[in-house]
Amino acid sequence: MAKNDSASEASTLPPTYFVSHSSGDDAIVRQLRIALAELETPLTIDSRAFHGGDPLESTIRDAITRSSGVLVLISPRAHQSTWVGKELKHALAVQRQRGGVEHFPVVPLLLDGTPLGAFEVLFDEAPIHVALASAALDAAPHHILVALRRRLPTDAEPPPPAPAEAVEELLLELTDPRLVTHADGRRRAGARARLVHVPATPGQREVHSARFALEAPLGVIEGDDLRWHLEDYAVWPSPLLAERAQRIEEQLVAWGRLLHDAALPAPAVAEVLKSWAATGGARVVRRFSVEVDSASDAGTPEEQVLLAREAATLLLGLPWELLHDGRGYLFQGGEPVRVRRRLPSEQPVPVAVLATPIRVLLASPRPEDDACSYIDHRASAGPLVEAIEALAGQVELHLLTPPTGRTTSCTSTATASTTATPASARCASKTPKTPGARVANAGTTRSPRPNSAPCCATTASRSSSSKRARPRRPRAPTNRSPAHCSGPASARSSR
Numbered sequence: 001m002a003k004n005d006s007a008s009e010a011s012t013l014p015p016t017y018f019v020s021h022s023s024g025d026d027a028i029v030r031q032l033r034i035a036l037a038e039l040e041t042p043l044t045i046d047s048r049a050f051h052g053g054d055p056l057e058s059t060i061r062d063a064i065t066r067s068s069g070v071l072v073l074i075s076p077r078a079h080q081s082t083w084v085g086k087e088l089k090h091a092l093a094v095q096r097q098r099g100g101v102e103h104f105p106v107v108p109l110l111l112d113g114t115p116l117g118a119f120e121v122l123f124d125e126a127p128i129h130v131a132l133a134s135a136a137l138d139a140a141p142h143h144i145l146v147a148l149r150r151r152l153p154t155d156a157e158p159p160p161p162a163p164a165e166a167v168e169e170l171l172l173e174l175t176d177p178r179l180v181t182h183a184d185g186r187r188r189a190g191a192r193a194r195l196v197h198v199p200a201t202p203g204q205r206e207v208h209s210a211r212f213a214l215e216a217p218l219g220v221i222e223g224d225d226l227r228w229h230l231e232d233y234a235v236w237p238s239p240l241l242a243e244r245a246q247r248i249e250e251q252l253v254a255w256g257r258l259l260h261d262a263a264l265p266a267p268a269v270a271e272v273l274k275s276w277a278a279t280g281g282a283r284v285v286r287r288f289s290v291e292v293d294s295a296s297d298a299g300t301p302e303e304q305v306l307l308a309r310e311a312a313t314l315l316l317g318l319p320w321e322l323l324h325d326g327r328g329y330l331f332q333g334g335e336p337v338r339v340r341r342r343l344p345s346e347q348p349v350p351v352a353v354l355a356t357p358i359r360v361l362l363a364s365p366r367p368e369d370d371a372c373s374y375i376d377h378r379a380s381a382g383p384l385v386e387a388i389e390a391l392a393g394q395v396e397l398h399l400l401t402p403p404t405g406r407t408t409s410c411t412s413t414a415t416a417s418t419t420a421t422p423a424s425a426r427c428a429s430k431t432p433k434t435p436g437a438r439v440a441n442a443g444t445t446r447s448p449r450p451n452s453a454p455c456c457a458t459t460a461s462r463s464s465s466s467k468r469a470r471p472r473r474p475r476a477p478t479n480r481s482p483a484h485c486s487g488p489a490s491a492r493s494s495r
Contacts, residue, residue: 015068017148020087022077028111029073031137036144057086064091069105069148073132074114088122101127107147109140166200167287168279170272170337172263174292177311180215189314190215191292195269197276200284207275212268216318217258222251226319256324263290263323288323288330289340292316316341356394360384363400 021029060083064070070091078084091106098104108116108129116129130143145151174191181187193214197207229248233241264273279286294312296305320339323330330337362384364377388395 015150016066017069017071018064018067018087018091019071019073020078020084020091021073022075022081022084024077025073025075025111028075028132028134028137032140032144035138035141060087061090065094069107070094071107071109071144071148072119073109073111074116074119074129075111076114079114079117079119085119085122088119092122092124102149105148107144109144165285166283167198167285168200168276169198169287169289170276171196171198171289171291174214174290174312174315177292177294177308177315179307179311179314186219188216188219189311191311191315193263195264195272197272199275199279207272209269209272212265214262216315217262218255218318222255223317223319225251226255252322253324255319256322256329257326259318259320260323260325260330263320285338286335287338287340288320289342290316290318290320291342291344293344295344295346357396358394359396359398360388361398361400 019029019032064087070087072078072084072088072091088106091104095101095104095106106123106127108119108127109132110116110129111132112134113131116127120126128147130140130147132140142151146153173194173196175193177189177191179187180190191214192211194211195209199206225248229245233245237245266273292312292315294308296308320341321329321331323337323339331339362381364381385397388397
């Protein structure tokens with residue numbers, strides 16, 4: 001009965017791994033022992049833990065035989081040690097007796113790039129080794145456990161979170177948003193404002209300004225001009241529109257000055273700006289945040305609530321990135337300022353804890369209308385796939401199929417010329433394995449050209465005297481009548 005109890009107890013003991021090393025590397029082995037002891041996987045490192053008076057060679061042989069595997073620390077000192085060579089030979093003999101590396105791993109640990117050298121001839125085949133850096137031993141335990149077959153390569157410990165950036169924040173708090181209508185018909189968003197300097201140093205007190213009235217210096221016309229320049233003209237910089245684009249560019253500095261004077265009026269925020277200017281440094285992030293609180297009191301009429309929300313939207317939509325202090329834009333220079341927009345948090349939002357693998361569904365919508373022209377899905381899908389590839393199987397990516405919604409049939413009727421016989425052509429969209437996008441190597445996607453018409457192709461008879469259609473310059477896709485085609489693009493008739 002006692003024998004059975006001893007066998008059961010031995011089977012539940014954690015695995016023991018013998019570390020063969022030169023006595024000159026005792027400090028490295030102690031650090032490895034500490035690093036491995038902090039893991040949830042139970043390990044015991046047996047490293048010359050012998051008592052005085054023990055016969056040294058037989059004791060070492062018994063310790064290797066009782067262990068579950070051997071780690072050999074290869075260093076310049078180990079190459080000069082006769083004991084390391086003897087221990088490695090005996091460990092490889094035990095490995096052969098137990099049936100190979102799967103049952104008794106012998107793993108060389110190459111310290112600071114030290115090669116195996118003469119030890120390599122002792123192995124029957126090239127061993128799986130682990131490269132160690134004496135200055136970064138904390139990163140070694142995972143690779144050691146993988147080599148010992150105690151962990152899968154994809155079971156890497158999550159990297160420690162990066163330390164939070166030190167942020168010197170200039171916060172513009174806007175409350176009671178409202179719409180102001182001037183005598184000339186101009187409508188501007190306004191609010192009560194307060195500027196706050198939130199220091200990056202913990203424990204340092206915030207600096208608040210007195211409250212002041214803020215009215216947006218820019219309206220819908222300026223916002224539409226800026227949107228056109230950034231979204232439309234940047235995509236199609238036609239020479240016919242160069243004059244309008246230049247006129248807008250010449251006003252950017254003036255718009256930035258107006259925003260700066262409205263948000264940072266010198267008399268009211270002088271002390272806050274003084275505190276803000278006293279901070280700096282290459283390791284400190286400088287940020288300008290705009291927070292709009294559009295909450296209304298209970299019982300406020302619905303019409304006033306909607307007007308307050310509209311004003312809040314206009315205030316958040318102002319081009320705060322253009323802030324200009326007279327010397328330059330705040331986002332430029334050696335200490336650039338980031339711009340952030342935010343809303344107050346009325347309820348706590350718990351941080352979601354996700355178990356791996358994290359499953360990501362990638363959808364590639366293709367809106368085609370006047371408000372939104374062609375969007376190349378590869379611009380976002382490519383970086384996403386590259387980022388996921390570096391996560392060692394912790395994320396699974398699935399491509400939504402089909403990515404552009406259901407496929408329908410369509411009918412087109414076209415007349416080639418006044419002398420041609422009217423003809424109608426019926427076509428049905430064919431659904432490939434992945435409509436609109438097909439998966440290529442490494443999970444990237446390829447798509448048809450933005451101006452192609454995959455839905456319908458119109459066939460029309462024409463007279464022998466009809467002219468050949470001239471090629472046209474491609475245009476951005478727009479919405480076409482659903483009576484002709486309900487797919488991504490409608491067919492055009494030949495002339």
